[in-house]
Amino acid sequence: MSGPGSRGGRAAPAVVRLGPRAVAALVLVGGVGVAAFGWPFLAPPTSQVAAHAQDAPWLFAGLLVLLVAVVAATVSESGLGPKAVAMLGVLAAAGAALRPIGAGTAGIEPMFFLMVLSGRVLGPGFGFTLGSLTMFASALLTGGVGPWMPFQMLAMGWFTMGAGLLPGPDRLRGGGERALLAGYGFLAAFAYGTLMNLAGWPFMSGLASNVGFDAAAGVPANLARFAAYCLATSVGWDLGRAVVTVVLTLTAGPAVLRALRRATRRAAFETGVTFEDHGGSPRGHPTAVDR
Secondary structure, three states: OOOOOOOOOOOOOOOOOOOHHHHHHHHHHHHHHHHHHHHHHHOOHHHOHHHHOOOHHHHHOOHHHHHHHHHHHHHHHHOOOHHHHHHHHHHHHHHHHHOOOOOOOOOOOOHHHHHHHHHHHHHHHHHHHHHHHHHHHHHHHHOOOOOOHHHHHHHHHHHHHHHHOOOOOOOOOOHHHHHHHHHHHHHHHHHHHHHHHHHHHHHHOOOOOOOOOOOOOOHHHHHHHHHHHHHHHOHHHHHHHHHHHHHHHHHOHHHHHHHHHHHHHHHOOOEEEEEEOOOOOOOOEEEEEEO
């Protein structure tokens, strides 16, 4: 059979479709996530928030429960099949294995480019699930389990989901698509680093009084402090992550995109199987029907 769908012109099917329950769970986690990351700027100076600053990491660690609920709701809503589960496991394991490579060396983190490309091909629902699961597996692999882990899972889930929401998934290919993904990866690498800075910055006030969070100060003053904190601690690291993501997307991206799309088509995640009667056979012959 010839035609655009037989040689890769057709977009890969969405492996995880976002149904109403999954969307509601994502919105809920998103709202809690905004509060968890942004509470230093959302709480007024008179709110006595500093009195509970030491409790916040453990309170926000409850995000992990919500994240698991999001994954469960997404999977149950979509009817995720064994082939999609297998791909999810393979990609999460690959991402977790890539993360330690270059750790501690100027932000060389190749897992980010894999998350961008996977989210692009497999859609936002699969992307969020993959991003959060990859960070969870990576934390177990590297011993990085702590109150910061839910923040990492949520931030990486957003990062990977965002790639699945980029425009032109059905039409844009070639250099234009790679440029779009490289640009997104560059900006999202800085956004991820900024979010993770925001998660830890409020608890640095006792160690870095000039750039740490001041519960008695207003939002403009704390924004200036946070900007100074990011410039002093993480801009170089975030730049390294962003550059590596761009370079790998532009060089290895075409091969990885083709492999992901080919694997998705061959797995036929959205293909149902019916049995049609041919020549009076009581059982008929299995016929794949692409929905």
